[in-house]
Amino acid sequence: MPRKTVYRAEVEYFQILDEEGRLDTELAADTLSDGDVKALYEQMIVCREFDEQAFKLQRSGRMGTFPQNKGQEAMALGAARALRKGVDHIVPYYRENPAMFLHGLPMHYVLLHWMGDERGNAIPRNVEMNALCLAIGTQTLHAAGIAWAYKLRKEDRVVLCFFGDGSTSTGDFHEAMNFAATLKLPVIFCCINNGWAISVPCAKQTASETFAQKALAYGMPTVQVDGNDIFAMYKATREAWDRARAGGGPSFIEALTYRLGDHTTADDARRYRPAAELEAAVLRDPLPRTRKYLESRGLWDESQETKAQEKAKVLVHEVVQAALNIPKPSTDDIFDFVFEQIPESLAQQKKTMRTDSIGEDPTQIGLKPPTEPGMTEKPKAVSH
Amino acid sequence: MPKLDLVGAINLALAQEMERDERIVLLGEDIGLNGGVFRVTDGLQKRFGCERVVDSPLSESGIIGTSIGLAMAGMRPVPEIQFEGFLGPAYDQLVNQAARCRSRTRGAFTCPMTVRVPIGGGIHAPELHSDSPEAVYAHTPGLKVVMPSRPYDAKGLLLSALRDPDPVIFFEPKRVYRSLKEEVPEEEYTIPIGKAQVVSEGTDLTLIAWGAMVSECLEAIDRLPEEVSIELIDLRTIYPMDVETIVNSVLKTGRAVVVHEAPRTSGFGAEVSSLIQEDCFLSLEAPVQRVTGFDTPMPYYKLEKAYLPDADRIVAGVRDCLAY
Numbered sequence: 164m165p166r167k168t169v170y171r172a173e174v175e176y177f178q179i180l181d182e183e184g185r186l187d188t189e190l191a192a193d194t195l196s197d198g199d200v201k202a203l204y205e206q207m208i209v210c211r212e213f214d215e216q217a218f219k220l221q222r223s224g225r226m227g228t229f230p231q232n233k234g235q236e237a238m239a240l241g242a243a244r245a246l247r248k249g250v251d252h253i254v255p256y257y258r259e260n261p262a263m264f265l266h267g268l269p270m271h272y273v274l275l276h277w278m279g280d281e282r283g284n285a286i287p288r289n290v291e292m293n294a295l296c297l298a299i300g301t302q303t304l305h306a307a308g309i310a311w312a313y314k315l316r317k318e319d320r321v322v323l324c325f326f327g328d329g330s331t332s333t334g335d336f337h338e339a340m341n342f343a344a345t346l347k348l349p350v351i352f353c354c355i356n357n358g359w360a361i362s363v364p365c366a367k368q369t370a371s372e373t374f375a376q377k378a379l380a381y382g383m384p385t386v387q388v389d390g391n392d393i394f395a396m397y398k399a400t401r402e403a404w405d406r407a408r409a410g411g412g413p414s415f416i417e418a419l420t421y422r423l424g425d426h427t428t429a430d431d432a433r434r435y436r437p438a439a440e441l442e443a444a445v446l447r448d449p450l451p452r453t454r455k456y457l458e459s460r461g462l463w464d465e466s467q468e469t470k471a472q473e474k475a476k477v478l479v480h481e482v483v484q485a486a487l488n489i490p491k492p493s494t495d496d497i498f499d500f501v502f503e504q505i506p507e508s509l510a511q512q513k514k515t516m517r518t519d520s521i522g523e524d525p526t527q528i529g530l531k532p533p534t535e536p537g538m539t540e541k542p543k544a545v546s547h
Numbered sequence: 548m549p550k551l552d553l554v555g556a557i558n559l560a561l562a563q564e565m566e567r568d569e570r571i572v573l574l575g576e577d578i579g580l581n582g583g584v585f586r587v588t589d590g591l592q593k594r595f596g597c598e599r600v601v602d603s604p605l606s607e608s609g610i611i612g613t614s615i616g617l618a619m620a621g622m623r624p625v626p627e628i629q630f631e632g633f634l635g636p637a638y639d640q641l642v643n644q645a646a647r648c649r650s651r652t653r654g655a656f657t658c659p660m661t662v663r664v665p666i667g668g669g670i671h672a673p674e675l676h677s678d679s680p681e682a683v684y685a686h687t688p689g690l691k692v693v694m695p696s697r698p699y700d701a702k703g704l705l706l707s708a709l710r711d712p713d714p715v716i717f718f719e720p721k722r723v724y725r726s727l728k729e730e731v732p733e734e735e736y737t738i739p740i741g742k743a744q745v746v747s748e749g750t751d752l753t754l755i756a757w758g759a760m761v762s763e764c765l766e767a768i769d770r771l772p773e774e775v776s777i778e779l780i781d782l783r784t785i786y787p788m789d790v791e792t793i794v795n796s797v798l799k800t801g802r803a804v805v806v807h808e809a810p811r812t813s814g815f816g817a818e819v820s821s822l823i824q825e826d827c828f829l830s831l832e833a834p835v836q837r838v839t840g841f842d843t844p845m846p847y848y849k850l851e852k853a854y855l856p857d858a859d860r861i862v863a864g865v866r867d868c869l870a871y
Contacts, residue, residue, distance in 0.1 A: 252620075285653040293619070294652050301644055304609055308616015308624075315572065315598060315622065334636070338609030345604060500650045501689050503657070503712040506741065506787035520825040 174375045176387040179394035182447055184455025186394065194398050195244070201462055203244060203393055204453045205471050207236040210261040211450060212475040214424075216483055217274060221428040225487065229277045231424030234391075235357060236261045237449030238418045239325070241396025242353050245404050246323055252313075253292040254306035254324040256299070258355070258422075262325070263292055270479075274486035281500075282492060299360075300326060300333030303352065307343045310350035310413075321407045322350040323400065329360025331374055340413075344381040347412035351403040352378070354415065355390065357422040358444075362435040378415030390418030391449040421447065551731040553723045556698035557587050557663075560705040561625070563735065565595050568623060571709065574601040574610055575627030575663075584629055585665060585724055607633050611640040611662065615648065618658045623709065631666045631718070632675030645714045646689030661708040662716045666694065667759050667808050668855055669722035671848040677721075678845050679758075679809035684716050685786040685818070691740055692785035694718040696761035698731050700783055703738030711740060720758040727762070743789035745796065749778035752802040752869055755793060755819055757782040760806045760856060767861035775869065785815055793819065794826045801832035802871075804864045806856055811839040833871035838864040 179190045195203070214233050220226035232239070235258055243253060243262035253259075253266055260273050267290045275283030276295055284294035293309075296302035306324030313320040330336050331354060343350050354374045358365060371377060378385035384406065388395040396418060403414030421444035425432045432441075457463035498505060498513035505513065512518055551559065565571045573588060573595075579602035582589030592600035603610050607628055614624035628634055634641070641662070648658040668677030685692045693708055693715055695701035701719070708715040746761065747768065754777055756764045761781045768777050778796050782788065797803045803823050805816035820835040838856045846854050 281651055281653050284651050285655040287655075294656070298639065298643055301612065301640060304612025304640065305616040305619060305644070307609075308613035308618070309620040310616070311613060312617050312620030312622045315617075335608055335612055335640070338604070338606045338612065341604050341606065342609050342613050346601075496653065500652075500654050502649070502691075508787060508790060 172376070172379045174373055174379070174385060174387055177395055177399075178389035178392050179398060180392045180452060180456055182452055184452055184459055186456060190398065191394050194394050194401070197460060197462055199244065200393065200453065201457060203240050204450075204457055204463070206240055206261060206265060207450050207453060208471045209475045209478060210236050210240075210264065212472070212479045213260065213270060213482065216479050217277070218424075218428060220274070220483065221277075226274065226278050228427045228429045230258050230427040231422075232258050232260050234423030234444065234448060235259070235355060235420050237393040237453065238355055238390035238396055238420045240265055241393040242323060242325075242351075242400040242416070242418070245397050245400035246321060249289060249291055251291060251321045251323065251404070252309055254302050254309065254322060255292065255295055256302060256326050256330070257295045257297060258327070258357075259325045262323075266290065266292055268292060270482040271486040271489075274483065275489065278486060280489070280492060281496070282489070300330040300335040302326065303330065303336050303339035304342070306350050306352075307339045307346075307348055310343065310348035311346060314346070314348055319408060320349065321404050323353060324350060325353050325355060327360060328354060328356045328358070328365050328368055328374055329363065330354070331377055332368055340378065340381040340383065340415075343413040344383045347410070349407035350413045351400060351407060352383075352413060352415045353400070354417045355420060356417055357420050358440075359422055359426070359432075359436065361426045361430060362432075373417060375415060375417035383413050383415050384411075385415040385417070387417040387419065390420035391447050391452060393449065393453055420449075423448065548730040548732055550728045551698050552725050552728045553695070553698050553701050553719065554585060554587050554725065556702040556731045557705055557719065558589060558591070559731065559733075560702040560709070561588065562591060562594065564706060564709045565591070565599065568709070570621065570623040571625060572599050572601065572617060572622055573625045573627070574603045574614065576603060576605050576610075576629050578602065578627050583627060585721070587663070587719070588627070607635075607637040608640050611637040611645065614660050614662075615640060615645050615658055618660045618714075619648070619656045624660045625663060625709065626660065627663045629665070630672075630676045631664050631678050631680055634664060634680065641684070641690070641714075641716075642687045646687050648689075649713065650689060657712060658714050659712050660714050661705070661711070662714065664716060664718050665721045665724075666718040667720045667722055668845060668848075668851045669759060671851070672721070674847060677848070677851060679807065679840065681718055681785050682809055682813060682815040682818075685815055689714065691715040691787065692718065693740055693783065694720065694758040694785060695783060696720065696723060696756075696758055696781050697727060698729050700738055700744070700781075702731050703736050704740065704783060706735065707737045707740050710737070715740065718758065722759040723762070738783070741784050741787045741789055743783055743792040744781045745792065746779040746781050747777065749776035749800065751776045751800055752778070752804065752865060753793070753796040753800045754779045754804050754806065754861070754865065755782060756780070756806040757785060758808070760808060763856060763858050764806055764861055766858040767865065770858055770862050771865060775865075777865065788819070788822070790822055790826070793823065797823050797827040798830045801830050802868050804836040804838060804861070804868050806838045806861055806864075808840050808855055810842045811837055812842045814839050833868045836864045836868045
C-alpha cells in the first residue's frame with residue numbers, strides 16, 4: 164500500500180510596519196488609528212524611561228535585580244492594546260511592563276516587586292492581570308485555568324499569556340497548550356522570541372525552524388509576526404482575540420523581537436552575545452521605527468519628542484519616589500498571608516518572632532496548665 | 548442511616564457539595580465516564596455533566612496548574628492526582644505556585660482548591676502506587692494536609708476542605724477505600740481541619756497515627772494485655788497539626804508512640820516527636836518512639852507487608868516504650 168501524507172502545514176509570517184517606518188496600508192486596514200499609534204508611542208517612551216530609571220535604581224543599590232524590557236515595548240503594547248482593559252486578563256512573565264501599565268497597573272508596583280516587596284504583586288481589584296511570574300513557563304497553565312473559568316461561567320473574556328522562547332522547552336508550556344486546545348479555552352499564547360534565554364540562543368533551545376510551528380502539534384492556529392511592529396502585534400492579537408471570543412479556542416503568536424539589554428542587571432550579555440548581533444538589533448528598535456512612521460504621517464516632530472521625553476521623566480520620577488517612599492512592610496506580613504486564618508503554631512511564631520520553645524509553657528501556647536505537681540517546675544516564659 | 552465505605556463517603560461529600568456550590572469543578576485522569584480508577588467519582592459526570600466533571604489530559608502539572616488558574620479566577624477546582632506517586636510532575640505547581648499564591652500576592656490572589664490523592668500501600672499495587680509522601684507537603688508553608696482514616700471522618704473533613712479558602716491536599720488511604728464500612732449520615736456535617744480525634748482513651752501511653760495506620764493501631768491495642776491502657780489519637784489533619792490534643796494526652800500518659808507508613812527519617816513522626824519533647828519534656832517517662840516505614844524506597848508488593856508497620860511492630864514499639 165502506498166504511503167500517504169496525513170498532515171501538512173504552513174506557518175504564516177507578516178509585518179505591517181517595516182524598519183524604515185513604511186506601512187503596508189492594506190494589512191494595516193482596521194487596525195490602529197493615528198491617535199492609537201501616537202498614544203502607544205508616547206507610552207513606549209514612558210516605558211523606556213522607566214526601564215532606564217529602574218536600571219539606575221539597581222546600579223545605585225536602591226533596588227535588587229531587574230530585567231530590562233528595552234526593545235520589547237511594541238510587542239507588549241501592540242498585544243495588550245488588542246484587548247479590553249479591565250475585562251480581558253493578562254498573564255505576564257516579567258518583561259512585559261508596557262502591557263501591564265497599559266492595562267492599569269500602578270507603575271510603582273513593578274518597582275516594589277524588584278525591591279523585594281510582595282506588595283508589588285498585590286494587583287488591585289479592578290486591574291485584570293496576574294502578578295509577575297518568575298518560574299519560567301508555570302504561568303501558561305494559570306492562564307489556561309483562568310480562561311477555563313471564563314468559559315465555564317460563559318463570560319465574554321479572553322486571557323493573554325506572555326512567555327519567552329525559553330519557556331517552550333518546559334513541560335508546563337506543552338501541558339498548557341494541550342489543555343487549552345483540547346478544552347478550546349479563550350486564551351492567546353504570545354511567545355516572545357527575543358533571541359535569548361539568558362545566554363542560550365534559540366538555536367540551542369529548539370530544533371524547530373520556528374516557535375510558531377509548535378502550536379500546530381496542538382491543533383492551534385498560529386502565526387509568526389514582527390514583534391517590533393506595533394501594527395503586526397495588534398493585528399495578530401486582535402485576530403486571536405476575535406477567534407477566542409467566537410468560541411474558536413486558543414491561538415499562538417510568535418513575536419520576533421530582541422532583548423536589547425542584558426537578561427537582568429545581574430547578567431552581562433557581552434559574555435555570550437556577538438556585538439554585531441546587538442548592533443543589527445538596535446536598527447530594528449521599535450521606538451525609532453514607530454517615530455519614523457508618525458513623522459511620515461505628519462503626526463510627530465522633534466518638539467513633540469522632546470516634550471514627551473520630558474513628560475516621561477517627570478512621571479517616572481514620581482513613580483520612583485512613590486516606590487522609594489513606601490515604608491518597609493511589617494514583619495506581621497510574613498505570617499498574615501500564608502492562610503486566610505493563621506494556624507495557632509504560626510500565630511505563636513508571629514507573636515514571638517522565635518521558633519525555639521524553651522521558655523514556652525503550656526499556657527503560652529494556649530494549653531491548659533498542667534495538673535501534675537512536677538509540671539509546675541517547668542521554666543517560666545521569657546518575655547520577648 | 549446508610550453504611551458506606553471510604554469511597555462511598557467521599558463520593559457522597561463531593562456530590563452534596565457540588566449540588567450546593569456551583570463553583571466546584573472536578574478534574575483529573577479518568578474521573579469522568581470511568582468514575583476514577585478507584586471509582587471515587589463514579590456517577591458524578593452523569594449527574595453533573597462533562598463541564599463540571601472533566602476527563603483531563605494525562606498531565607499532572609497541567610491538572611494542578613490549570614486548577615490554580617481556575618481557583619484564582621473564582622472557581623473551586625477539585626483536581627484528582629491518580630496516585631501519590633504521580634505527584635512528582637505536579638510538585639512545582641503545588642509547592643512553588645499554589646502554596647505561595649496568597650502570600651506572594653499579599654492576598655490579592657488566593658488558591659482555594661482541594662487536591663484529592665490516593666495514598667499509601669497495602670493493596671498490591673505496582674511501582675509508584677504505594678508511597679506516603681505526606682511529610683513533603685506538610686513541610687510546605689501554605690498547604691494544608693488532611694488524611695482521614697475512616698468513612699465518617701472522610702465526609703466531614705472533605706466538606707471542610709472543599710470550603711477552605713486555601714489549598715488542601717486530601718490524602719485518601721487506598722487500603723481503607725473498601726476495607727471498612729460505617730454509618731455515614733446523609734445530612735451535612737463538617738469536621739474541622741486541624742482537629743485530631745481521641746479514638747480511645749487511656750492513661751498509660753499515647754499512640755498517634757493517621758490514615759490506614761489507625762486501624763493497625765486499633766488492632767495492636769486489641770493484642771495488648773487488657774490492663775495496658777492506651778490512648779489512641781487519629782491526627783486526621785497532618786498540617787496544621789492539633790498540638791493541643793497530642794500534648795494534653797502525653798502530659799497525662801507520659802509516653803508516646805508515633806506510627807506512620809512513610810519512611811522514618813524526616814517523616815512527620817519526627818515533627819510530632821519533637822513537639823512532644825518540647826511541650827511535655829518534664830512529663831515524659833520514656834523517649835518518644837517511632838514505628839514507621841523503613842528508609843528505603845517502597846518495595847514492590849511481594850515485600851510490602853514487611854515494609855508497612857503492622858500490629859506486631861506497633862505492639863513491640865508500645866512494649867518497649869512502656870518498659871523503658
